[in-house]
Amino acid sequence: MTTFNKIKNALLLTTITTLAGCTTVADMAGYDTATLNTDAAKNYSQVVSSANSQGAVDNTSATAIRVKRVFNRMKPYAVSANTTGVPFDWQVTVIRSPELNAWAMPGGKMAFYTGIVEKLKLTDAEIAAIMGHEMTHALSEHSKKDAGQKILTGLALQLGGAAIQQKTGLNDEALGLISDYGLDKPFSRSQESQADAGGLRLMAQAGYNPESAVSVWEKMEAANGRSNTLVTLMSTHPNSGQRIAKIQALLPEVMPVYKAAAKAPTSTTTGVTTRTIKRK
Numbered sequence: 001m002t003t004f005n006k007i008k009n010a011l012l013l014t015t016i017t018t019l020a021g022c023t024t025v026a027d028m029a030g031y032d033t034a035t036l037n038t039d040a041a042k043n044y045s046q047v048v049s050s051a052n053s054q055g056a057v058d059n060t061s062a063t064a065i066r067v068k069r070v071f072n073r074m075k076p077y078a079v080s081a082n083t084t085g086v087p088f089d090w091q092v093t094v095i096r097s098p099e100l101n102a103w104a105m106p107g108g109k110m111a112f113y114t115g116i117v118e119k120l121k122l123t124d125a126e127i128a129a130i131m132g133h134e135m136t137h138a139l140s141e142h143s144k145k146d147a148g149q150k151i152l153t154g155l156a157l158q159l160g161g162a163a164i165q166q167k168t169g170l171n172d173e174a175l176g177l178i179s180d181y182g183l184d185k186p187f188s189r190s191q192e193s194q195a196d197a198g199g200l201r202l203m204a205q206a207g208y209n210p211e212s213a214v215s216v217w218e219k220m221e222a223a224n225g226r227s228n229t230l231v232t233l234m235s236t237h238p239n240s241g242q243r244i245a246k247i248q249a250l251l252p253e254v255m256p257v258y259k260a261a262a263k264a265p266t267s268t269t270t271g272v273t274t275r276t277i278k279r280k
Helices: 003-013 019-028 033-053 062-081 114-119 124-139 142-168 172-205 212-224 229-234 240-263
Strands: 091-095 102-105 109-113
Touching: 033 091, 033 102, 033 109, 033 142, 062 091, 062 109, 062 114, 062 124, 062 172, 102 124, 109 114, 109 124, 124 142, 124 172, 124 212, 142 172, 172 212, 172 240, 212 240
Parallel strands: 091 109
Antiparallel strands: 102 109
16 A cells, blocks of 8 residues: 555544644654654754854854753753653754754754854843753654644645635645645644743753743844734744743743752752652
8 A cells, every 4th residue: 555545544534633643644654753863863963064064063162051051951851751752862062153043853953053042142041941942842743743744734635626626716826825824834833832831841840940931032022123913823933922921821830840940959060950850
């Protein structure tokens, strides 16, 4: 049976809009966790090698040292939060670039750009907010779920496109916009909200004040300089105002976690709390 037929049959058994369904379809198409992590590790190695050849990998600046200190403090909690069944080889590379960016690949391969730390004048806790957000993207396997969503979206349009065109008169270009803004975008907004929530918990467990996540997005909003209704509607990310409101609503849940972590003894060499980390 071809991959296409397997996916087509899966559509009859699963609900397109569920995250679990997207994951199942992605697995069937070869996007399983182990494969994605392995491929990501190879790509990450190439990215780091390329950056290193251009002198863009930063291992020595005060910014790089701070980012890695925060990463090392949060890593044990990310390891504990991994429920994928596949161990992650967590790693962060600091890239010397003015860009306001940070990202995580499947399997825990991360990059942090000096620009986001230096231009926004981030505190360690604000670095932790971004770090936790990106860690949660990896832990939640959003790359795999996104792959499954794209497969399902493409197949749904392929199976129903002719009927839609006949009834509505929409051409292929218009159907492409439906695919982009009608199906993919809300799913991505959901991922972003999940990453925000998971990031708050990770930073709280590591002893960083979750309230700093609010100031991160206030700084991002100020750096962006404007709020456009159309951009907000079409964006894959919630706008800063929506994001801040959701984060503030979650603070009562995670502040007790932070306060407990803040009271725990901390290693003077690693910055990691010495209390027992319970695996899920």
